[in-house]
Amino acid sequence: MSTFELHTLESAPAKAKQMLTDAEKAYGFLPNLYGNMAEAPALLEGYLTLTGIFNTTSFSETERQIILMTNNRLNGCTYCMAAHTTISQGAGVAADVIASLRAGEAIPDVKLEALRQFAVVINETRGYPSDADLSAFLKAGYSQQQVLEVLIGTSLKILSNYTNHITHTPLDAAFAPNAWTKG
Structure with a gap:
C-alpha cells in the first residue's frame, strides 16, 4: 500500500x-x-x-448538504460524513435531517426526501436516471436546472471521497x- x-x-x-x-x-x-x-x-x-x-446553485444549504452527505454515505467516505455532519450542524441543518442522512433513512420532509432519493439514483445509476425518477423529482417541486445541479454536488463528492479512499x-x-x- x-x-x-x-x-x-x-x-x-x-x-x-x-x-x-x-x-x-x-x-x-x-x-x-x-x-x-x-x-x-x-x-x-x-x-x-x-x-x-x-455554493452558487439554486439549492439551499440544507439541500446542498443532502446531496453531499447522500453521496458521502453511498461512497462510504467516513471522513466526509464526519466533516459534513459538523458543517451541517454549524449551518443550522435540522438535526432530524442530519440523522436521516447519516443512517441512510428517509427524511421526514417529503420534498427533501425526494432530493435525497434523486441523489441516490444519480449516484447508483452513474447518471442514468429513469424517466420515472426524473418525473418524481420534478413533481416534488424541483426544476430541470436542479436536475443538472445535483451533478455538481455528485462530482464534488467524487473528488473528495475518492481522495480520502486513496490517501486514507x-x-x-x-x-x-x-x-x-x-x-
Whole structure:
C-alpha cells in the first residue's frame, strides 16, 4: 500500500501553498483533506473551485448538504460524513435531517426526501436516471436546472471521497465528535 504525505503549509508544493493558507484562515485549521489534496495542486484547486460553484446553485444549504452527505454515505467516505455532519450542524441543518442522512433513512420532509432519493439514483445509476425518477423529482417541486445541479454536488463528492479512499485521510479533531462508520 502506498503512503501519501499529509502536507502542511511548509511541505506542500508551491502551487498549493496559497490555497492551503486561505483554507487555514477560513477554517481556523488546515483540514487533512486539503493537506492530502495538496499533493496534486490542480486537484485541490478543482475541488475548491467546484465547491464555490456548488455554493452558487439554486439549492439551499440544507439541500446542498443532502446531496453531499447522500453521496458521502453511498461512497462510504467516513471522513466526509464526519466533516459534513459538523458543517451541517454549524449551518443550522435540522438535526432530524442530519440523522436521516447519516443512517441512510428517509427524511421526514417529503420534498427533501425526494432530493435525497434523486441523489441516490444519480449516484447508483452513474447518471442514468429513469424517466420515472426524473418525473418524481420534478413533481416534488424541483426544476430541470436542479436536475443538472445535483451533478455538481455528485462530482464534488467524487473528488473528495475518492481522495480520502486513496490517501486514507485521517479525521481532523474538529470532526472527531461526529465520526461515522459505514454500516
